[in-house]
Amino acid sequence: MNATTAPTSTSTAATAEKDSTxxxxxxxxxxxxxxxxxxxxxxxxxxxxxxxxxxxxxxxxxxxxxxxxxxxxxxxxxxxxxxxxxxxxxxxxxxxxxxxxxPLLEEGRSSSKHSSSAPPPSELISAVDIHYQDKIIFSKVQETETVTGWFRCSPFRIDLLEPKDVIPTPIKQPDGDDTCTVIFKDMTLSWILIDPIRRLAVNLSSHKPVTVQRHWLTGEVQVRFASILAVSRGHVQCGIVVTCCVSEEGEMMQMREISLDIEDMDGMHKNGKECLGILHRAMDGKRGKGRNRVEEGHRRYKEYLEMKKERRERKVRTEGTLDILCVAFGVSCFVAFLCFIFFR
Missing domain, CATH: 1.10.8 (Helicase, Ruva Protein; domain 3)
Incomplete structure (x- = not known):
């Protein structure tokens, strides 16, 4: 009896404990x-x-x-x-x-019904935050007008700092390129672009850097965040660059440039009017899953670089073929001219 009832008591206790949990x-x-x-x-x-x-x-x-x-x-x-x-x-x-x-935008192009009918935003608000090791080191809100001819015809670029402004950071001067990459991986950036009229927003940052490069002569470090957007003719890169230089004391780094621009796969910067249309469709686009945004952002950036490389190689091959054809045509014209001179 004891051997038979003991498991029942144990099972009852386990069930009660499970229920309470x-x-x-x-x-x-x-x-x-x-x-x-x-x-x-x-x-x-x-x-x-x-x-x-x-x-x-x-x-x-x-x-x-x-x-x-x-x-x-x-x-x-x-x-x-x-x-x-x-x-x-x-x-x-x-x-x-x-x-x-x-979250990041989905890779597909915007299919919103309003993306083609609604007018582009007349004003953009940038809400930018930079963290280092989970502590805020920079935060700013900047409004950008988009209605003047100067904005629409000039290359699109938003600068958050004046040329002589510097922002101190708790980042120590790196010893080498490898140390530089490791240190700046602890930096995260968010650049939310807001259309205040239609009440839409999109985050154009990859959250963490996609590349970290150090200039061998000046020691400046360029930290790039990016978001790849699909357009009608391929893709464009929304590039956010944070440039850091060594402080006068020579121990800590300080930010002297924080900017946003958009370039196509040929490295050409888009003007304001073109970028308004791109951002307009991006704000209407679907959002992906937020938890894998860092890995997804890096994957898209690497694919974008591969597409740029293939496009450049294809362009070189096409130009090489055209050069050969031009030379062949020139030689044939020259031979035909000689034949005309000597055999007329």
């Missing part, structure tokens, strides 16, 4: 979940949590919770100008803004 979270008061648990989650985890149950979906949909998430993820969103846009954002306010600004 299973129901422990659901037995918490909603005030505790809302005030002490959900605010500690990052945006991606919070979005996943909202899919767990009806109660958690309701609690995770509160505007104040997503506003706090946006502010903690991107300190630049605390500015009054960006807060005004987020508060009036359609389909969920700050939650919808986070869903637009956090």
């Amino acid at each position: 299973t129901t422990s979270f659901s037995s918490l008061h909603t005030d505790i979940i809302e005030a002490h648990i959900l605010p500690r989650l990052d945006g991606a985890t919070l979005a996943t949590t909202s899919c767990s149950s009806t109660t958690l979906r309701h609690l995770s949909s509160q505007d104040h919770l997503w506003t706090q998430t946006c502010h903690s993820t991107w300190p630049s969103t605390r500015s009054s100008r960006v807060c005004q846009v987020i508060s009036t954002y359609p389909d969920g306010g700050p939650r919808s803004f986070f869903a637009h600004a956090f």
Whole structure:
């Protein structure tokens, strides 16, 4: 009897323990979940949590919770100008803004019905945040007008720093190229471009650097973040460059350039009018999964470099063939002229 009943008792105890573990979270008061648990989650985890149950979906949909998430993820969103846009954002306010600004765009071209009918944005707001080892080292909001002829005809470029401005950083001067790459991998950047009229946003950064290059003579370090966008004739690169130089003391690095531009696969910079159309379609485009954005961003950038290399090689081959044809045509014309002279 004892041998028979012992397993039953053990099984009952294990079942009770399992039940208590299973129901422990659901037995918490909603005030505790809302005030002490959900605010500690990052945006991606919070979005996943909202899919767990009806109660958690309701609690995770509160505007104040997503506003706090946006502010903690991107300190630049605390500015009054960006807060005004987020508060009036359609389909969920700050939650919808986070869903637009956090993940990468999908690789396919925009299929939005409004992308061709709606006019391009008349103004762009850049909300930029740079972190190093999870600590904010730079945050700025800048408005760019897009209606003047100068903007539309000139190469598209947004600079966040004046030529003589420098921003100190806690980054120590690297000893070599390998050390340089390792150190700057701890830097993350977010560049959210916002259309305040249509209430749309897109993050043009790869979150982490795709390349880190150090100039052998000056010691300046160029950290590049990039986002690859599909267009009607191939792809374009939205390149974000952070240039760091050694401080006067010679120990720490400081940022002296933070800029955004867009170039095609031939390395030609697009003008403002062309870029407005590209960014207009990008803001309307679908978003991918946010958790793999670093790996996905690096993969797309490597594929883009391969496409550029193949395009360049194909162009060289085509030019070589044309050169041969031109030489052959010139020789044939010369021979024909000689024949005409001597045999007429």
